[in-house]
Amino acid sequence: MTDAPVTSAPADAASDIPRNPPQRSLTLHRALARVWANDRGLWGQITAVSHTTLGLRFMATALVFFAIGGILSMLIRAQLATPQGAFLDTELYNQIFTMHGSIMMFLFAIPMLEGLGIWLLPKMLGTRDMAFPRLTALGYWCYLFGGLIMLSALLFGVAPRDGWFMYTPLSDATHSPGINADVWLLGVTFVEISAIAAAVEITVTILRQRAPGMKLTAMPLFGWYMLGTSVMMLVGFPPLIAGSVLLEIERAFDWPFFDPARGGDPLLWQHLFWLFGHPEVYIIFLPAAGVMSMMIPILSRTTILGYGAIVAAVLGLVFLSFGLWVHHMFTVGIPHMALAFFSAASVLVAVPTAVQVFAWIGTMWKGRPQLVLPMYHILGFFLTFVMGGLTGVMLAIVPFNWQAHDTAFVTAHLHYVLIGGFVFPMMAAATYWMPLITGKRRIDGLGEAAFWVILIGFHGTFFIMHLTGLLGMPRRIDVYPDNPEWIWLNLTSSIFGFVLTIGFAMFALDLILQATLGKRAARDPWEAPTLDWAMPVPAPNYNFASLPLPEQAACGAAQAALTLARGEGVLPGAPRGRREVLVSTVSGARPLHVAVLPGNTALPLALSASIGGFVLLMLAGLYALAGAALVPVAVLIWVWARGMAPSGDMAQVQAAPGLRLPVHFRAGVTLGQSGLVAFLVANGTLFASLLFGLAFLEVVTPGPAAPSASVEHLTMGWAMGFVVATAGLGVLAARASGSGAALAGLLVNLLALAGVLWIGAQLDDPTRHARDALRAVVAGYVGLHLLVAAGMAGFVLDQLRRGEITPDTPGAAPAWRLWQEFTAVTTLITALVILVQAGVV
Amino acid sequence: MKRFAAYPLLVAGCSGPLSTLEPGGPAAADIAWLWWGMLAGAAVITVFMVGLVLLALGAPRPVREGRWTLGLGLGLSMVILTPVLAAGLWVGERIIPRDDGVVTVEAHAWQWNWRFTHADAEGAPVESENTLHIPAGQPVDVLITSEDVIHSFWVPRLAGKLDAIPGRTNRARIMADEPGRYAGLCAEFCGQGHARMRFDVVAHADWPPVLNGDGTEAK
Incomplete structure (x- = not known):
């Protein structure tokens, strides 16, 4: 047979794809289950990469952290129940409230929404797994290890104690000696590897793995919400990561980014933190709003009202949420007219939120809402979230904020928003999807009781806290x-706080009872039209025996489940004994090629453990050893990339009658390349955060001016010109083909790296002034990128030597090209910025 | 106590030495009015929204999409939010410091105390720890600085808070209508001693006050 790559699928539109002939469902199921199953036993838990396994594991782990964070909150409430609480000493109290906030944000809310997206998206969009299964597993292990490091610190009494937003100088080495603050900075950054990983793969999965013919403009709203979330994560997390890295460098090596005596600025930390911190609120809210937009119409027996308006509202929220971080900083002394802008933006963000809330209520008017348990929690959401939103508008009003900021009013507001806007929807979602998770039915009564106890406990605790x-x-x-005068208020909050905790315990018990004692659930218990129910319960690891065509998806989950199980959809079964998913175009979901996903492997665990080794050595202050610990990290990343090399059966795949698709090794833009683009968006934001820091110190910070540079501008200019030119030559090499070009690419990147190292040696002592320190960091950023570019050129050279790269199979060459271009551009920008700052240009 | 008397709504539950709802000066009073107005609006909106949700629990009704998303979602919310924003900006402009040569005092924070400075009759600086002396019945600007970490200067009955940030000087305007003692505190978490980082503002009818060596007022 001919193996010529086909660049476009024969069918112009997915609706033209004919159905496959029906097969025996059981035969298909057995074949698929064998290919997609986890390994047996404990080893199987270590090597699992399945989105169903890992999504559930993310959520279960997040629930454990929620319970721990909840216990910490009970300690806080016990301490505050009386005015002279002798229950905790101040040091321990400070650790506990810092850990309560940090756990709830970084170890509960974000992993919970990641887990929800990872578990649900492939099911709802009609595919078999996330785009990068090994990355899912890597994210999980980084989350678990980072979380365990932070928890151990609590057990050993060295937990972070400077508040969950870690304001400097309180968190710097002078005012917070010991490793407490390092635990936060390193632990949270370690955990955030999982956030970036999840954001990359959620973006790519939504854009490129939807069922054939599922147009972007017609996908379930949850897809839009998670797309908005993941884009916000790509752009929102890098400022936090940048800030954490800078603060850790300041603590470890005395580089004065935030030290006002040496040209640094404590407000730079606040800007970087809240540039993350405010989008973060919407990162948490959007997935919750997404599940609401799915459940409300289904449980009201109707369709959603205002699909287009809701999508517009989501996009509006994503945009606006990056323009209002300063409302956390209304009391730092920014001029009132500047505050007016951020006040207006903060008020304005209520508008898209209102559009969604009214669309949901209108949907309920249109239909006949059923008072089932998920609907209880949805009603709890409406009451709580509306009140939290209204106090949010109040806090956006500058003068009122000056009074209410940093008081219990804000504590009350943020719990109304987060419990109202995230926990109630998550409880609704849990009760709604439990049959798909466990295959069991609920035991009536306990869940309803839990809802009422939670509702009463919550409002009893937080309403009077205003x-x-x-x-x-x-x-x-x-x-x-x-x-x-505060005693009765605090005592009341404490008593109801314990009621709230009892309610959550009842809720957890209800889930456990359902999972263990529940009767077998029927398929599609809510008579949903969405694909997540078009499969057996509990969901099998492969989700769909064949991938749904538009006409199958349109006839309701129960009907679709039958034809899909019989293999009448696209890409039925696993006849080639490997994990295959369909990759399609972004807007119209026209099938392009078949991606072969990796199987079970312990590599993600090994890689995250080696990163964990680096983190622990940094915590121990063994910086030289920590640097050496990066070597195994680099080796494992190489091994990881080797796993993506073209191999196995390269023949075209018959996905449906008349639809022959190439495998991804021979295809145009692969999932991996899309993922790299998403990662570079995050990476570019990190770079922009560093440049923001340079500009902020130059323009806003009132501290002492930087002493003039001791090296001649001219020499430095030539050196930078050399680095830019060699990085640019790297682009030419990456665009050419053949071993010679790859070797040249390797050499010019190493030359450029040598140039950066020479410049680094000439730079002024970075402990002298914040600007010098930040410059050295930017130089380090460029150097790291050149090093990676050199590594990628070497990797391509190795692939050429092995004969893996042919005219048909590009291997890693496109990835190198993309990275090299990114590196060249950031190098050029860095050189220009430094020259402009030095007054040369 | 004339501003206090202006609140018929005020019940005993809203008073206290640190209560923003028992204002002792114009800035706090303006903000308190802003609060009562927003609270009333928020209460009406909450009832309206809960009513809409409860009404939805009945039989299906014909709905027009534009009425919900554009009419209520976009229209109603803009109609409500615009005046709230305008009121906030108007109040903010009224109460911020301006260049009008008012009495200026200094507040310097460190873990975990305050050192205040005002000028005596000869213009010489007078320092006092944890007690700030100001004239009553006239606006006073406070220049706020910090020695070590970020603190926040807050006298809830007089005005909103403003942070004390190392490396920066912030200017806050406060005013006490009547002579008396007003409680203040550090509002930004600043470490072990944060909860006890309190101070007092004493507003004097006669300015500058005659103080004893220990900073107490000479009678």
Whole structure:
């Protein structure tokens, strides 16, 4: 047979794809289950890469952290129940409230939404797994290890204690000696590897793996919400990562980024933190709003009202959420007219939120809402979230914020928003999807009781806390001996806080009982039209025996489940004994090629463990050893990339009658390349955050000006010109083909790296002034990228030597080209910025 | 106590030495009015929204999409939010410091105390720890600085808070209508001693006050 690559599928539109002939469902199921199953036993848990396994594991782990964070909150409430609480000493109290906030944000909310997206998206979009299964597993292990490091610190009494937003100088080496702050900076950054990984693969999965013919403009709203979320994560997390890296470098090596005595600025930390921190609120809210947009119409027996308006609202939220971080900084002394802009943006963000809320209520008017348990939690959401949104508008009003900021009023507001806007929807979602997770039916009664206890406990705790704040009680105090007027308020909050905890325990018990004692659930218990129910319960690892065509998806989950199980959809079964998914065009979901996904492997565990070794050595202050620990990390990344080399059966795949598709080794833009683009978006934002820091220190910071550079501008200019030119030559090499070009690419990148190292040696002592320190970091950023570019050129050279790269199979060459171009551009920008700053240009 | 008397709504539950709802000066009073107005609006909106949700629990009704998404979602929310934003900006402009040569005092924070400085009759600086002396009945600007970490200067009955940030000087305007003692505190978490980082503002009818060596007022 001929193996010529086909660049476009024969069918012009997915609706033209004919059905496959029906087969025996059981035969298909057995073949697929064998190929997609986890390995047996404990080893199988270590090597699992399945999105179903890992999505559930993310969510289950997040629930454990939620319970731990909840216990910490009970300790806080016990301490505050009386004005002279002697229950905790101040040091321990500070650790506990810092850990409560950090756990709930970084170890509960974000992993929970990642797990939800990872578990649900492939099912809802009609594919068999996420785009990068090994990356899913890597993210999980980084989350688990980072979380365990932070928890161990709590057990050993060295947990972070500077508040969950870690303001400097309180968190710097002078004012926070010991490893407490390092635990936060390194631990959270370690955990955030999972956020970036999840954001990359969620973006790519939504854009390129939807069922054939599922247009972007017609995908389930949850897809739009998660797309908005993942884009926000790609752009929102890098400022936090940049800030954490800078602060850790300041603590470890005394580089004064945030030290006002040496030209640094504590406000730079606040800007970087809230550039992440405010989008973060919407990163948490959007997935919750996404499941609401799915459940409300289904449980109201109707269709969603205002699909287009909701999509517009999501896009509006994504855009606006990056323009209002300063409302966390209204009291730092920014001029009132500047605050007015951020106040207006903060008020304006209520509008797209209102559009969604009214669309949901309108949907309920249109249909006949059924008072089933998920609907209870949806009603709890409406009540709680509306009130949280209204106090949010109040806090966006500058003068009121000046009074309420940093008081219990804000504590009340953020719990209304996060529990109302995230926890209630998640409880609705849990009760809604439990049959698909466990294959079991709920036991009536306990869940309803849990809902009422939670609702009463929540509002009893937090409603009066608004008043506590207006009566002047600041956040984060452990005693208030001089304020008897706060006693009854705090005692009431504490008592209801325990009620709330009992409610959550009942909710957890209900889930456990359902999973263990529940009767077998029927398929599609809610009579849903969406693909997530078009499969057996509990969901099999492969989701679909064949991938749904538009006409199959349109006839309801129950009907679709039958034809899909019989293999009448696209790409039925696993006849080639490997994990195959369909990759399609972004907007119209026209099938392009078949991606062969990796199978079970322990590599993600090994890689995250080696990163964990680096983190632990950094925590121990063994910086030289930590540097050496990066060697195994690099080796494992090489091994990881080797796993993507073209191999196996390269023949075209018959996906449907008349639809022959190439495998991804021979295809145009692969999932991997799309993923690299998404990663470079995050990487570019990281770079932009560093440049923002340089500009901020130059323009805004009032501290002492940087001493003039001791090296001649001219020499430095030539050196930078050399680095830019060699990085540019690297682009030419990456665009050419053949071993000679790859070898040249390797050499010019190494030359450029040598140039950067020479410049680094000439740069002024980075401990002298914040600008010098930040410059050295930017130079390090460029150097790291050149090093990676050299590695990629070497990798391509190796692939050429092995004969893996042919005219038909590009191997890693496109990835190298993309990276080299990114590196050349950032190198050029860095050189220009430094020359402009030095007054040369 | 004239501003206090202006709140018929005020019940005993809203008063206290640190209560923003028992204002002792114009800035705090403006913000308190802003709060009561927003609270009333928020209460009406909450009832309206809960009512809409409860009404939805009945039989299906014909709905027009534009009425919900554009009418209520976009239209109603803009109609409500615009005046709230305008009121906030108007109040903000009224209460911020301006260049009008008012009495200026200094507040310097460190872990975990305050050192305040005002000028005596000869213009010489007078320092006091944890007690800030100001004239009553006239606006006063406070120049706020910090020695070590970020603190925040807050006298809830007089005005909103403003941070004390190392490397920066921030200017806050406060005013006490009546002579008396007003409680203040550090509002930004600043470490071990944060909860006890309190101070007092004493507003004097006669300015500058005659103080004893220990900073107390000479009678």
